Amino acid sequence: MARKHTKEQGSGSTRAIHALTAAGVPFTIHEYEHDPAARAFGAETVEKLGIDPAQAFKTLMVRLEPTGEFAIGCVPALAHLSMKLIAKAAGAKSADMADPAIAQRRTGYVVGGISPLGQTTSHRTFIDSSCLDHETIIISGGRRGLSVELSPLDLVELTNAEVTDLAARG
Template sequence: MKKGAGPTRAIEALTSANIPFTVYEYEHSPRARTFGEETVEKLGVDPAMAFKTLLVRLNSGEYVAGIVPVSSHLSLKLIAKAAGAKSADMADPRVAERRTGYVVGGISPLGQTTEHRVFVDESCLNHETMLVSGGRRGLSVELSPLDLVEATNAHVADIQALN
């Protein structure tokens, strides 16, 4: 951890659940175009094992979190179907920040201030471990996909858009 920077709610959630994880921290560049690509580049990890967390609003008004590899896009049609809804739209970034308690680019599926149903792309199961945001820009945690599913009570589904 950086000097003076305490643990995030995401790290506290993993610690209190006794889930093994590894923290990776790097200096976030304000010029980074995409946060996920910056993570992959700065940490030198396989883009398929680094995941981003996106908040979407279902047509019912419910907000849910979708977790997909940083190298792909979330399919709004597939996450809506997985959640039992007719349609979904990306949440406004300000709404996502308010509901999760994290800034865009640092939204973690763990320790959100408002509880959301979580959907993680099934490709996570192709990896022994995966990276997700640790709760702020420049901070990632590596953990077992099964531990993430358990910690967030996630549904595993095909939610990636075909490129």
């Protein structure tokens, strides 16, 4: 199910995988058959790959107010992104989830396959501090059913992310 990346990957590659390969960052690809009826994409990834839910991270886009800036938040797949915490981290008054159509247009990825890497438009990125509890984490590889496993420190460096508490607790 999981395989190490190779330089010869062809048509199945995504912009996220190209970004990782170009950066020379070690990573592992995990693929699974996506269920078109699934709506909880992070939970589906955890279930299909049989991984620790704390190690799998989902990528969400928010709109910050009052500026209207869009930003990325990465939190554990089964957690909820706290709008108060991401707004505070970004120095904004408030935050709301971005409209899915806008998120798709701005990132170049479909909802459920949005990766923090290789987006068509760069966004400030914030990653929940729990990522540092793991040697590797799993994020979207740029399409539904495709995930990549990499060091959280490599992800932070590649996305120029700020690591902070983002997950809603309780």
